[in-house]
Amino acid sequence: MTVDQAYAYLEQSVVAGRLAQAYVIEASPRGNGLVLANRLMQRLFCTDTEKPCGVCNGCRGVAHATHPDLHRIEPEKKSRVISVDAMRAFQHAFVTTSFSGGWKVGLIMNADCCHASSANAFLKTLEEPPEQTLFLLLTDQVQRLLPTVLSRCQRISLAGGDAVLPPGDAYDAVMDVLRHMGGMGRIGAMSSAAELARVMKSLKESLVKEEKTLAREEEQDIDAETIDGRAGARYREVRQQILMMILCWLRDGLLLFTGSDQDLLRFPEELEYLRTAVPASYQEGLQRIRIMEAAITQMNRNMPESLTLGHAFLSLYGTSRS
Ligand SMILES: [Zn+2]
Structure with missing residues (x-):
């Protein structure tokens, strides 16, 4: 699937009110995976009528990763691992209601870097998902996710097709x-x-x-x-x-x-x-x-x-x- 096709599919789910609670986006996490995640988050956080507009506070908050209802976790620099402590802090952000009264989104960069204990901790959240909360798990190594996590997420693959050419x-x-x-x-x-x-x-x-x-x-x-x-x-x-x-x-x-x-x-x-x-x-x-x-x-x-x-x-x- 291309980014455009995947976005069209997700947008339909948003309109129909049938967005899943969690998606695994199989793509390069800082490349087209992030492009897709950002577009979807802007669709959810945009305050304009033409969503996403790209210029309102909501859209800019996504682009700069500063939106108060967007919580992001990524592997720690040295260990390249998402530790259980970091995961608990991340999960805690979803206990309270959102700032804007709408969606809250949790973005897990390189979700395959979750330590087994952090993946298990996250599983608890997936089992009892807070309302109006969306989790996006970005990974280019989907085979390294826990099967129990994978089974609770919808999977969107941007891989496959022709090899992607360099810029x-x-x-x-x-x-x-x-x-x-x-x-x-x-x-x-x-x-x-x-x-x-x-x-x-x-x-x-x-x-x-x-x-x-x-x-x-x-x-x-x-x-x-x-x-x-x-x-x-x-x-x-x-x-x-x-x-x-x-x-x-x-x-x-x-x-x-x-x-x-x-x-x-x-x-x-x-x-x-x-x-x-x-x-x-x-x-x-x-x-x-x-x-x-x-x-x-x-x-x-x-x-x-x-x-x-x-x-x-x-x-x-x-x-x-x-
Ligand atoms: Zn906007």
Whole structure:
């Protein structure tokens, strides 16, 4: 489901007065998951007739996470865990009635980071939900939620479908690397890996900058560690998109080798350059995909990026006919 489709569905439930008490939103928690959650909360808190208007106090309170009836909990910076103490404080906010006399919303960022004891504590709230209260659980690892929690929530998945591409600038920079990484042998492979590492580094820096600006706008006391944590989480999302983009590129090369229909290509507009990604044999094509998948796994296990990329690119193209 796209964000628009999911929102249309939720909006219908709001209008019909049939909103569930809790939704698990399966999506990137600081990416499209938050976009959907914010839009729904603005729909509930907006004080204008055209909801959500985006400019009233209610809508702005959601955008800046300062609305008094919006309570948010996220993993602690160091442990990356939502502790039971933090959960109890969060739950306590729902004992009293709302400030505005309307909805109260509890937003659980990275709900999969709940410690088992905090998930169990939260379960009590789900079993006896306060009135006019909505819980939104954001996670990209739905399999890590307790089944008992999951069974009391409606599930909305923004995952699936085509791999999400990285945002504009990063997409252009990575595409430039992809266009030139085949066909220059060892030196080409190494310089492509170095260029990709450079793109990722500058992406990381710009995300830290962005999170600092956002923190200033939120006008709350947010420490450097939290900012780093947020930027790091967003960076890992975009990095995953970049790595998937490389995987799709290699897959396109294999599809061209097998003479598949061009409608199946992920990057049909790059046909000219994709010819450099066509393997010499089906085996080689498969092997390249396996190499890249292994590199992705290693990076997700926190292996050093530039080293992993360098090795992977050398194995991909370093030995091919140059
Ligand atoms: Zn509004």
